[in-house]
């Protein structure tokens with residue numbers, strides 16, 4: 265039996281589909297507040313005939329990364345663990361909660377795994393955990409993390425959680441780690457990278473000059489499974505298909521969704537102004553800011569990603585980002601309810 269954490273998220277829901285549609289028996293950890301509605305939709309989207317049946321075959325176990333007893337219960341009779349649960353946020357006020365879920369939560373999970381005869385632990389890390397590149401701005405697996413004021417709290421928490429996994433590997437847990445770039449696919453548009461599509465669909469007028477890597481959620485899922493079922497252990501792999509400017513990504517989303525692409529370039533000055541104004545609006549209205557200092561600054565940075573290690577290890581190629589954008593747009597065209605400003609995931 266396989267255990268998946270974060271199964272209700274963007275990466276985890278695609279992973280659940282990949283595992284279950286391949287005939288594997290899966291238990292998925294979910295919190296009391298988690299909502300599985302979108303996971304079911306996603307299964308129906310990828311398999312209109314069998315989706316519902318496949319979804320029903322998942323055994324849901326209630327638990328939380330910060331509740332060790334629930335992790336012990338969930339890990340009964342488990343051979344492989346896929347760890348996709350994490351808090352993804354660039355808001356400074358989420359810092360403590362994020363460190364608790366991502367670093368302490370991962371430490372809890374690997375500690376229980378070390379006591380539970382787990383054959384392989386697959387950790388979904390992030391390119392954010394790899395550290396700052398040299399002058400060439402190329403990100404790859406051999407980069408060494410450096411403490412810097414430029415590291416976001418999200419990056420620090422992902423680095424901390426990856427360290428816990430490496431520590432467990434030294435204590436005897438066979439691990440494999442993936443470091444995806446920005447993941448594109450249908451998911452809750454209120455969180456994680458799925459918010460990018462929502463912004464374009466809502467008629468966002470500005471784009472920034474930054475460049476980054478993007479990868480299809482379906483590819484992340486299938487690579488995680490192939491790595492976990494292979495003999496490869498104690499290695500990490502960058503998962504990234506192509507480097508695109510934000511303008512290029514937004515144009516793809518606009519093209520497939522029928523929205524107008526953002527027209528105006530927001531340079532450094534405008535981005536700096538935008539996050540400050542957004543902070544003020546949040547202070548006055550009490551609502552969460554839509555943009556943080558970290559997201560505004562990252563959006564103007566140009567980063568390039570080397571994906572040769574995973575391509576050679578598994579002899580694979582990634583889907584072009586165009587396909588990921590098309591898949592995401594078609595999903596939301598079929599289920600527009602998730603994009604409605606009044607829609608809230610029931611809990």
Ligand SMILES: NC(=O)c1ccc[n+]([C@@H]2O[C@H](COP(=O)([O-])OP(=O)(O)OC[C@H]3O[C@@H](n4cnc5c(N)ncnc54)[C@H](OP(=O)(O)O)[C@@H]3O)[C@@H](O)[C@H]2O)c1
Nearest residue numbers: 270272273274275298328329349350390444446447456457
């Ligand atoms: N999206 C990207 O572009 C991207 C890129 C690189 C790496 N990653 C990594 O991929 C992983 C998944 O990200 P995602 O985009 O799928 O995020 P997501 O859509 O926000 O999903 C996060 C998942 O984590 C669960 N979770 C959060 N805190 C938890 C806790 N304390 N205990 C148990 N479950 C908890 C959430 O459960 P609820 O449903 O209950 O909230 C949800 O299932 C993360 O490790 C992230 O760092 C993501």
